[in-house]
Amino acid sequence: MAEFDVIVVGAGIQGAGVAQAAAAAGHRVLVLEQQHPAYGTSSRSSKLIHGGLRYLETGQFHLVRESLHERTLMLQNAPELVTLKPFYIPLYRQTRRQPWQIRTGLSLYAMLGGFQKGCSFSSLSRSKWSQLDGLNTQDLHDVFRYYDAQTDDALLTQAVLRSAIQLGATVAMPARLEHANLHSTGVEVTYIQNGSSRTAHGRVLINATGPWVNHTLQCVAPTQPLPSIDLVQGTHLILPGEITHGIYYVESPRDGRAIFVMPWQGQTMIGTTETRYCGNPDDTRPLNTEINYLLQTLKHYFPAYEKYTLNDITRSFSGLRVLPAGSEHAFRRPRETLFAVDQEHSPRLLSIFGGKLTGWRATAEKVMQRIDPSLPTRRAVADTRHLRLWPE
Numbered sequence: 001m002a003e004f005d006v007i008v009v010g011a012g013i014q015g016a017g018v019a020q021a022a023a024a025a026g027h028r029v030l031v032l033e034q035q036h037p038a039y040g041t042s043s044r045s046s047k048l049i050h051g052g053l054r055y056l057e058t059g060q061f062h063l064v065r066e067s068l069h070e071r072t073l074m075l076q077n078a079p080e081l082v083t084l085k086p087f088y089i090p091l092y093r094q095t096r097r098q099p100w101q102i103r104t105g106l107s108l109y110a111m112l113g114g115f116q117k118g119c120s121f122s123s124l125s126r127s128k129w130s131q132l133d134g135l136n137t138q139d140l141h142d143v144f145r146y147y148d149a150q151t152d153d154a155l156l157t158q159a160v161l162r163s164a165i166q167l168g169a170t171v172a173m174p175a176r177l178e179h180a181n182l183h184s185t186g187v188e189v190t191y192i193q194n195g196s197s198r199t200a201h202g203r204v205l206i207n208a209t210g211p212w213v214n215h216t217l218q219c220v221a222p223t224q225p226l227p228s229i230d231l232v233q234g235t236h237l238i239l240p241g242e243i244t245h246g247i248y249y250v251e252s253p254r255d256g257r258a259i260f261v262m263p264w265q266g267q268t269m270i271g272t273t274e275t276r277y278c279g280n281p282d283d284t285r286p287l288n289t290e291i292n293y294l295l296q297t298l299k300h301y302f303p304a305y306e307k308y309t310l311n312d313i314t315r316s317f318s319g320l321r322v323l324p325a326g327s328e329h330a331f332r333r334p335r336e337t338l339f340a341v342d343q344e345h346s347p348r349l350l351s352i353f354g355g356k357l358t359g360w361r362a363t364a365e366k367v368m369q370r371i372d373p374s375l376p377t378r379r380a381v382a383d384t385r386h387l388r389l390w391p392e
């Protein structure tokens with residue numbers, strides 16, 4: 001039976017990140033992916049590498065600081081994949097947030113970002129408003145500009161996985177985990193590849209299956225407790241491009257939720273929604289209510305889209321967030337990545353819940369710290385803070 005130190009299930013951004021970190025630490029790594037890299041949420045995000053300005057409102061300062069630090073690293077290590085973009089926050093008479101709140105938030109954001117490159121912000125003079133892609137200026141009284149980064153989430157995931165492979169990781173794909181048996185020295189996994197059942201042995205199994213996380217836990221013997229989670233669907237629309245200047249951070253006129261309108265591969269992308277999801281993660285699809293909600297928001301802020309109908313939508317897609325179960329609004333729930341282990345010391349199984357695309361490397365380093373007592377001593381071959389990531 002093939003022997004590994006770390007077996008990672010799932011080649012989304014988190015699985016790719018852990019595979020890279022484990023291989024960089026000198027471990028023998030196997031990645032199992034049922035479809036292709038970024039098949040799940042990691043190709044269906046808003047594609048922002050950001051601190052998360054709005055998380056300041058829920059007091060998640062640690063998350064914002066960490067994410068801004070990771071943004072700085074990615075701007076250095078993956079300049080072809082992660083680029084700074086101007087973000088605009090238009091404030092209207094009816095906007096819930098006041099200019100002083102935005103100014104305070106952006107000052108704090110710059111401070112948490114260590115006043116590094118890309119942390120400056122300003123209020124845009126009225127004479128420049130006409131350059132903002134036809135933004136509705138009725139009742140507009142202020143526009144703030146700050147900077148955050150945009151990526152191609154699927155390409156970023158592929159680049160991290162390639163980096164793991166270059167460091168020695170083995171990837172089996174498509175390969176679906178069927179069963180994992182925990183025993184005293186680690187874990188034996190059974191997976192299906194090319195119609196055949198195969199087995200491998202590892203010291204630790206990492207469950208990085210995103211919205212499938214509890215499905216995967218159900219494949220484990222002995223039976224593991226299933227953490228209480230909610231899956232929350234977020235939909236995006238892509239339409240012909242009228243937006244080229246930057247990324248707009250607006251409030252939905254219907255319920256005040258934050259929505260991004262951004263240029264994307266020569267087109268315009270708008271998202272996202274937050275809809276509780278109960279089905280199989282493979283079946284997530286944009287709902288008509290979500291599509292209408294987003295189109296209405298786009299038309300409200302960019303009158304050039306008034307003439308657009310549902311037929312003009314080039315593409316729509318939805319992804320699933322994994323959030324701790326709760327009755328409060330999805331926005332109020334923590335966005336920190338959470339781990340569940342089979343045993344506190346020397347875990348044989350670690351499951352990753354939630355988190356951000358932006359925080360993949362920091363998450364992977366935390367995973368390595370948690371599983372370190374279960375792993376043999378190996379000589380590190382690289383430091384993930386300095387590993388260059390390349391597009392194809």
Ligand SMILES: Cc1cc2nc3c(=O)[nH]c(=O)nc-3n(C[C@H](O)[C@H](O)[C@H](O)COP(=O)(O)OP(=O)(O)OC[C@H]3O[C@@H](n4cnc5c(N)ncnc54)[C@H](O)[C@@H]3O)c2cc1C
Nearest residue numbers: 010012013014034040041042045046048177210234357358
């Ligand atoms: C709408 C939306 C917008 C977002 N926008 C942003 C953003 O702009 N910036 C940001 O930082 N974060 C964002 N996020 C969060 C971010 O996208 C996710 O946290 C991240 O992509 C999750 O990655 P993951 O690897 O955990 O899961 P996934 O990408 O879903 O990967 C899980 C993988 O596991 C595989 N798998 C499942 N079961 C098995 C099995 N049995 N055997 C083998 N493989 C299996 C799947 O095929 C899949 O490839 C957003 C999330 C959503 C939902």
